[in-house]
Amino acid sequence: MADTRRINLTVNGESHEGEVETRMHLADFLRQSAGLTGTHLGCEHGVCGACTVLVDGEAVRACLMLAVQANETSVTTIEGLAEDGELHPVQRAFQEQHGLQCGFCTPGMVMSLAAYIDENPSPDERDIREAISGNICRCTGYQGIVAAGLQAAVEIRGGG
C-alpha cells in the first residue's frame, strides 16, 4: 500500500540503511528504525522544536523532514552529542544552571543551542532567547536554559 524507498544515512557516526515508507518523517525513523528515542515529538507540526537534530551540522526539525530526504546525510542526535563519555558543554551547563525539569523539550533545546553557539560563539542574553524561540518548554520558564546557553558559550569560545 504505502510507497517505500531504500535509504542510507549516517547517524551519530554509524551507518543506517533500510527500507522506509516515503511518508515516514525523520523523527520516526530515528526513534523507531534506528532505536534512538532521545529525539522527542512534542507537536509534529514544526512549532515546539522538541524534535530538533543536526543534519549535516544544521539544526533541523525532524518532524518536518521526511526520512527519505535525509538519504545520504549525516545526522547527529542528542545521543551523539557527548564525546567519549564527556558531556558537551551545553549538556553540562543545562545541569549546572537547572535548564531542565521533565527533560522532554531538552534534547531539542540542547541541539538548537549547540548548533547556534557553534555559529555564534559570543551571544548575549537576547541572542540566546531569540535562538530558542522555536523551542517550547512548559516547565522551566526558560531562565535556566538561557543561563545554560550563556555559560556554554563562554566555555566553547574558551572563556571571556
Next chain:
Amino acid sequence: MDTYVGSSVLRSEDPRLLTGNGRYIDDIVLPNMVHAAFVRSEHAHARINGVDADTARSMPGVVAVMTLDDLGEPYNTKRTEQPYPSPAFKQDITIYPLARDEVCFVGEPIAVVFADSRYTAEDAAAMVRVDYEPLPAMVDVAAALDDDAPLAHADSPDNLIATLSIGFGDVDGAFANAPHVLSESFRQHRGGCHAMECRGVIASVDPAHGGLTMYSSTQSPYLVRSVVARYLGEDEHNLRVIAPDVGGGFGPKAGVYPEEIVLPLAARMLSRPVKWVEDRREHFLATNQQGDQVWSLEVAADDDGTIRGVRGRVIGDAGAYTNYGLLLPMTSVIPLPGPYAIPAIDVKVDVAFTNTPTKCPVRGAGRPTAAYAMERMIEVIARNLDLDPADVRARNFVRADQFPYQPGHTMVTGASVTYDSGDFHGCLDMAKGVADYANFSLRQEAARAEGRYVGIGVSSYIEDTGMGPYEGATVRVEPSGAIQILAGTASQGQGHATVFSQIVADQLGVAFEDVTYQSADTALFPLGVGTLASRTVVAVSTAVHEAAAQVRDKAIALTAQVLEAAEADLEVAGGRVFVKGSPDRGMTLGNLATQLAPFNTGAVPMGFTPGLEATSYNVTRGPATASGSHICEVEVDIETGEITLIKYSVAHDCGRMLNPQLVEGQVLGGVVHGIGNALFERMHYDESGQPLSVNYGEYFLPLAAEMPPIEIAHQETLSPLNPMGVKGAGEGGTLPAANAVIAAIENALKPFGVVVNDYPVDPERICELLDEALAGGAVPGG
C-alpha cells in the same frame, strides 16, 4: 548534620535526560505490540445512529476495531468511575470509555483501531464512518444556566451540575453601612495542560500471573490503579501501574481518562500488548482543560481601603463530563480570602456543563482564579479610593502575630481552613525592594515624557500546600552500603529523586551519590496518592525523613549492642556508626545491614527485626501555607497594543528550601505559566463548539524571547506542621501572576482609564479598550 539539605545539589536525574536516555511512554516497546488510534467525535453535540467500521476492519495490518458494544458486557453500558463522589452533585455524568449513543464534545472517543503500526491505525481510523445526528451545542458557559440554554446532555433537565458556596461572618452587616461598596465583573480563562509530552498508555497482560501491567504518562499511578481496577472489576493486585519518565504534568495528567480504561480491556481481549500515544491535536481536543469562569463580585470597604466583606457569584465551566469531580470549583472559592483578614464573605459558584472538553485543574487548580478574583477586588478599591495598591494589600494582610489564623470557613475535608505561618508584610516589602517600587513613579514619568506608557502591577497570594491525605516511603540500607528509597509519588520533572536523596543522605550521614530513589510503580510501593496541588515535597519529605530517622535509630541501637556502647555516645557519619571521638570503634551501615539480613547459617541479632530498613507514612496535620507577592513592570504600545514585559519580581515563602535552585526552577516555571494565562493561552470555540485553536500556531504558549528577566527573593518562614518546616512550591509562581500582569497593563494605561479585567488579553483587545476609552472622552497623557 545538614550537608545536603538546603544546598543546591545538582540533579541526579539530569545526566540521563541530557543524553537522550530518558524513558518516556513512547520510548517503551513491548514484543508483539499493537498500536491504537482513536476515532473521535467531529461534533460538539450529536446523537450517534451507527458506526460502520467494515472498511477499516478489512484493511491490511488492522488487528481490530472496537466500539463500546465490542467491549462486551458489562462494559457496553457502563460509564467510567467517579473518583471524587460528592453529595453536592445535582447531576453526575461521567464519560463512557467509548461513546454509547451521544457525543458531548469534539474529540470524544467513539471507536478505537488497533493495527501493526500507528501509521496504519490512523489510516484505518480515517475510514471508520460515524452516522451523526447533530444536536444544539452549549458552548459559552456564561449562558449555560439561562432558561433557553441548549442542553449539553440531551436527556438532562438543565446544565447545572452543582452549586457550591463559601461563607462566613456577617456579610449583610458588612455591606449595610459600609462607606464604599464597589463591584466588578470579569471573565477568567485558563487554557490546557500542554506538557511537552502528550498523554500515553501501554497495557499488557503479564503471562506470568495473568495480571495487567499498565504504563501511563500520569501524575497519579495509584488513582489510575484504583479507578481502572474498579471499572474492570479486578483486584488491585492484578493491575500494576507504572508511570515512567513523564514529560510534564501540570494537573490534567492527574485525571483518569477513557483511554486508560480502553487499553487494558483491549490488551485482555487481544492478548497482545497495546499502545496509544496521544498526538498534539488529540491533546487539544481530548485532554482535560481548565476553561472559563465568569465572576461578579462586590466588596465593602472603609475609606482607608480596609475590607469589610466580599460577596458575589461565579459560573464555572465543567465541560462535558464530571470525571474530575468538583475539585476545580471547590479550589476556586475556598482559597478566596487569600492573604487578607476579611471579616465576612458570601460567594456562590454554579458549576455547569458545556459541550467542550472536561474541565480540570491546571497548575494551581482553582487557586489562580481565586487569587485573581481577590486581587481584582484590591485593584478596585485602590482605583476607586485613589490608594496605592500595595498599601491596600498591606492594610488588609493577616499579620505575622495572628498565626495560626482561621478565616472562618472549612476545607473540603470539613476541617477549618487554617493558615499555619507566614509573614505577608515581609514578603511584600521584599518584592517592593526587588522591583524598586519606590522609584517606579520616576520611571513612569520619564517614560511618559517620551510618549511611552509603562505600568506596574502588584499581586499577592497564599497557597494551601501539602494537601493530604497521606504519602509514604521506605528507606533501606543495602549490604553494599547503598541506600534505596522507595516511594509512591510520580515525578514529572520536579526533581524528587534529588531532593529526597538529599534528606536521606543527611539523616544517614552518607554521600548523596550513594542514595537512589525509585517511585511511581504500584508494585514497588503499595500505596500513594499523587503528585498534584504542590503537595509532594511536604507529604513525601516528611515520610522520607521519618523513615530515614528510624533506620538511623536502628543502626545506632544495633551498633550499641554489638560494641557494648551507650547509644548516646554514638555518631553516624561517612556511612558508619562509631563512638564519638574514636572513629575506629564503629561499624559500616553496610555491615549492619548484612547482620540484620543474614542468610542460612546466620541469625538476626536478638531484639531486632530483620533488615536495616523502615517504612513511614505521613498523615497530614493540615496544609502548610506558602505565600508571596509578585510585581510586574510592563510597557504598552498605545498604537499597536503590544505589551512588553520589562521585569518581573518575586518574593515568596515556601518555608524551608530543601534545594534552592530547584525551588527557583519551580517558581520560574510557575510564573511563566501564569504570564501565559494572562497574555497568550486561549482555547477558541466557534458557536457550534468546534475548537479553532488546535495547534501551536493558533494557541500560543509563552516563548523565551517574550519573557522578562524574573528576579526572585526568598523568605523562609518554617511551617510548624512538618519536621523540616517545608511548604510546597510547585504552583505558587502561577497563582498571582495573571493579576500582576493585568494590573501592570491597567497602570500603564491609567491616563486612559482602561480597565482590562478579562484575561487572556492580547494587543487587539488592548486597542479595542483604548478605542473605547478615547471614544468615551479619555485624553491621552491626561
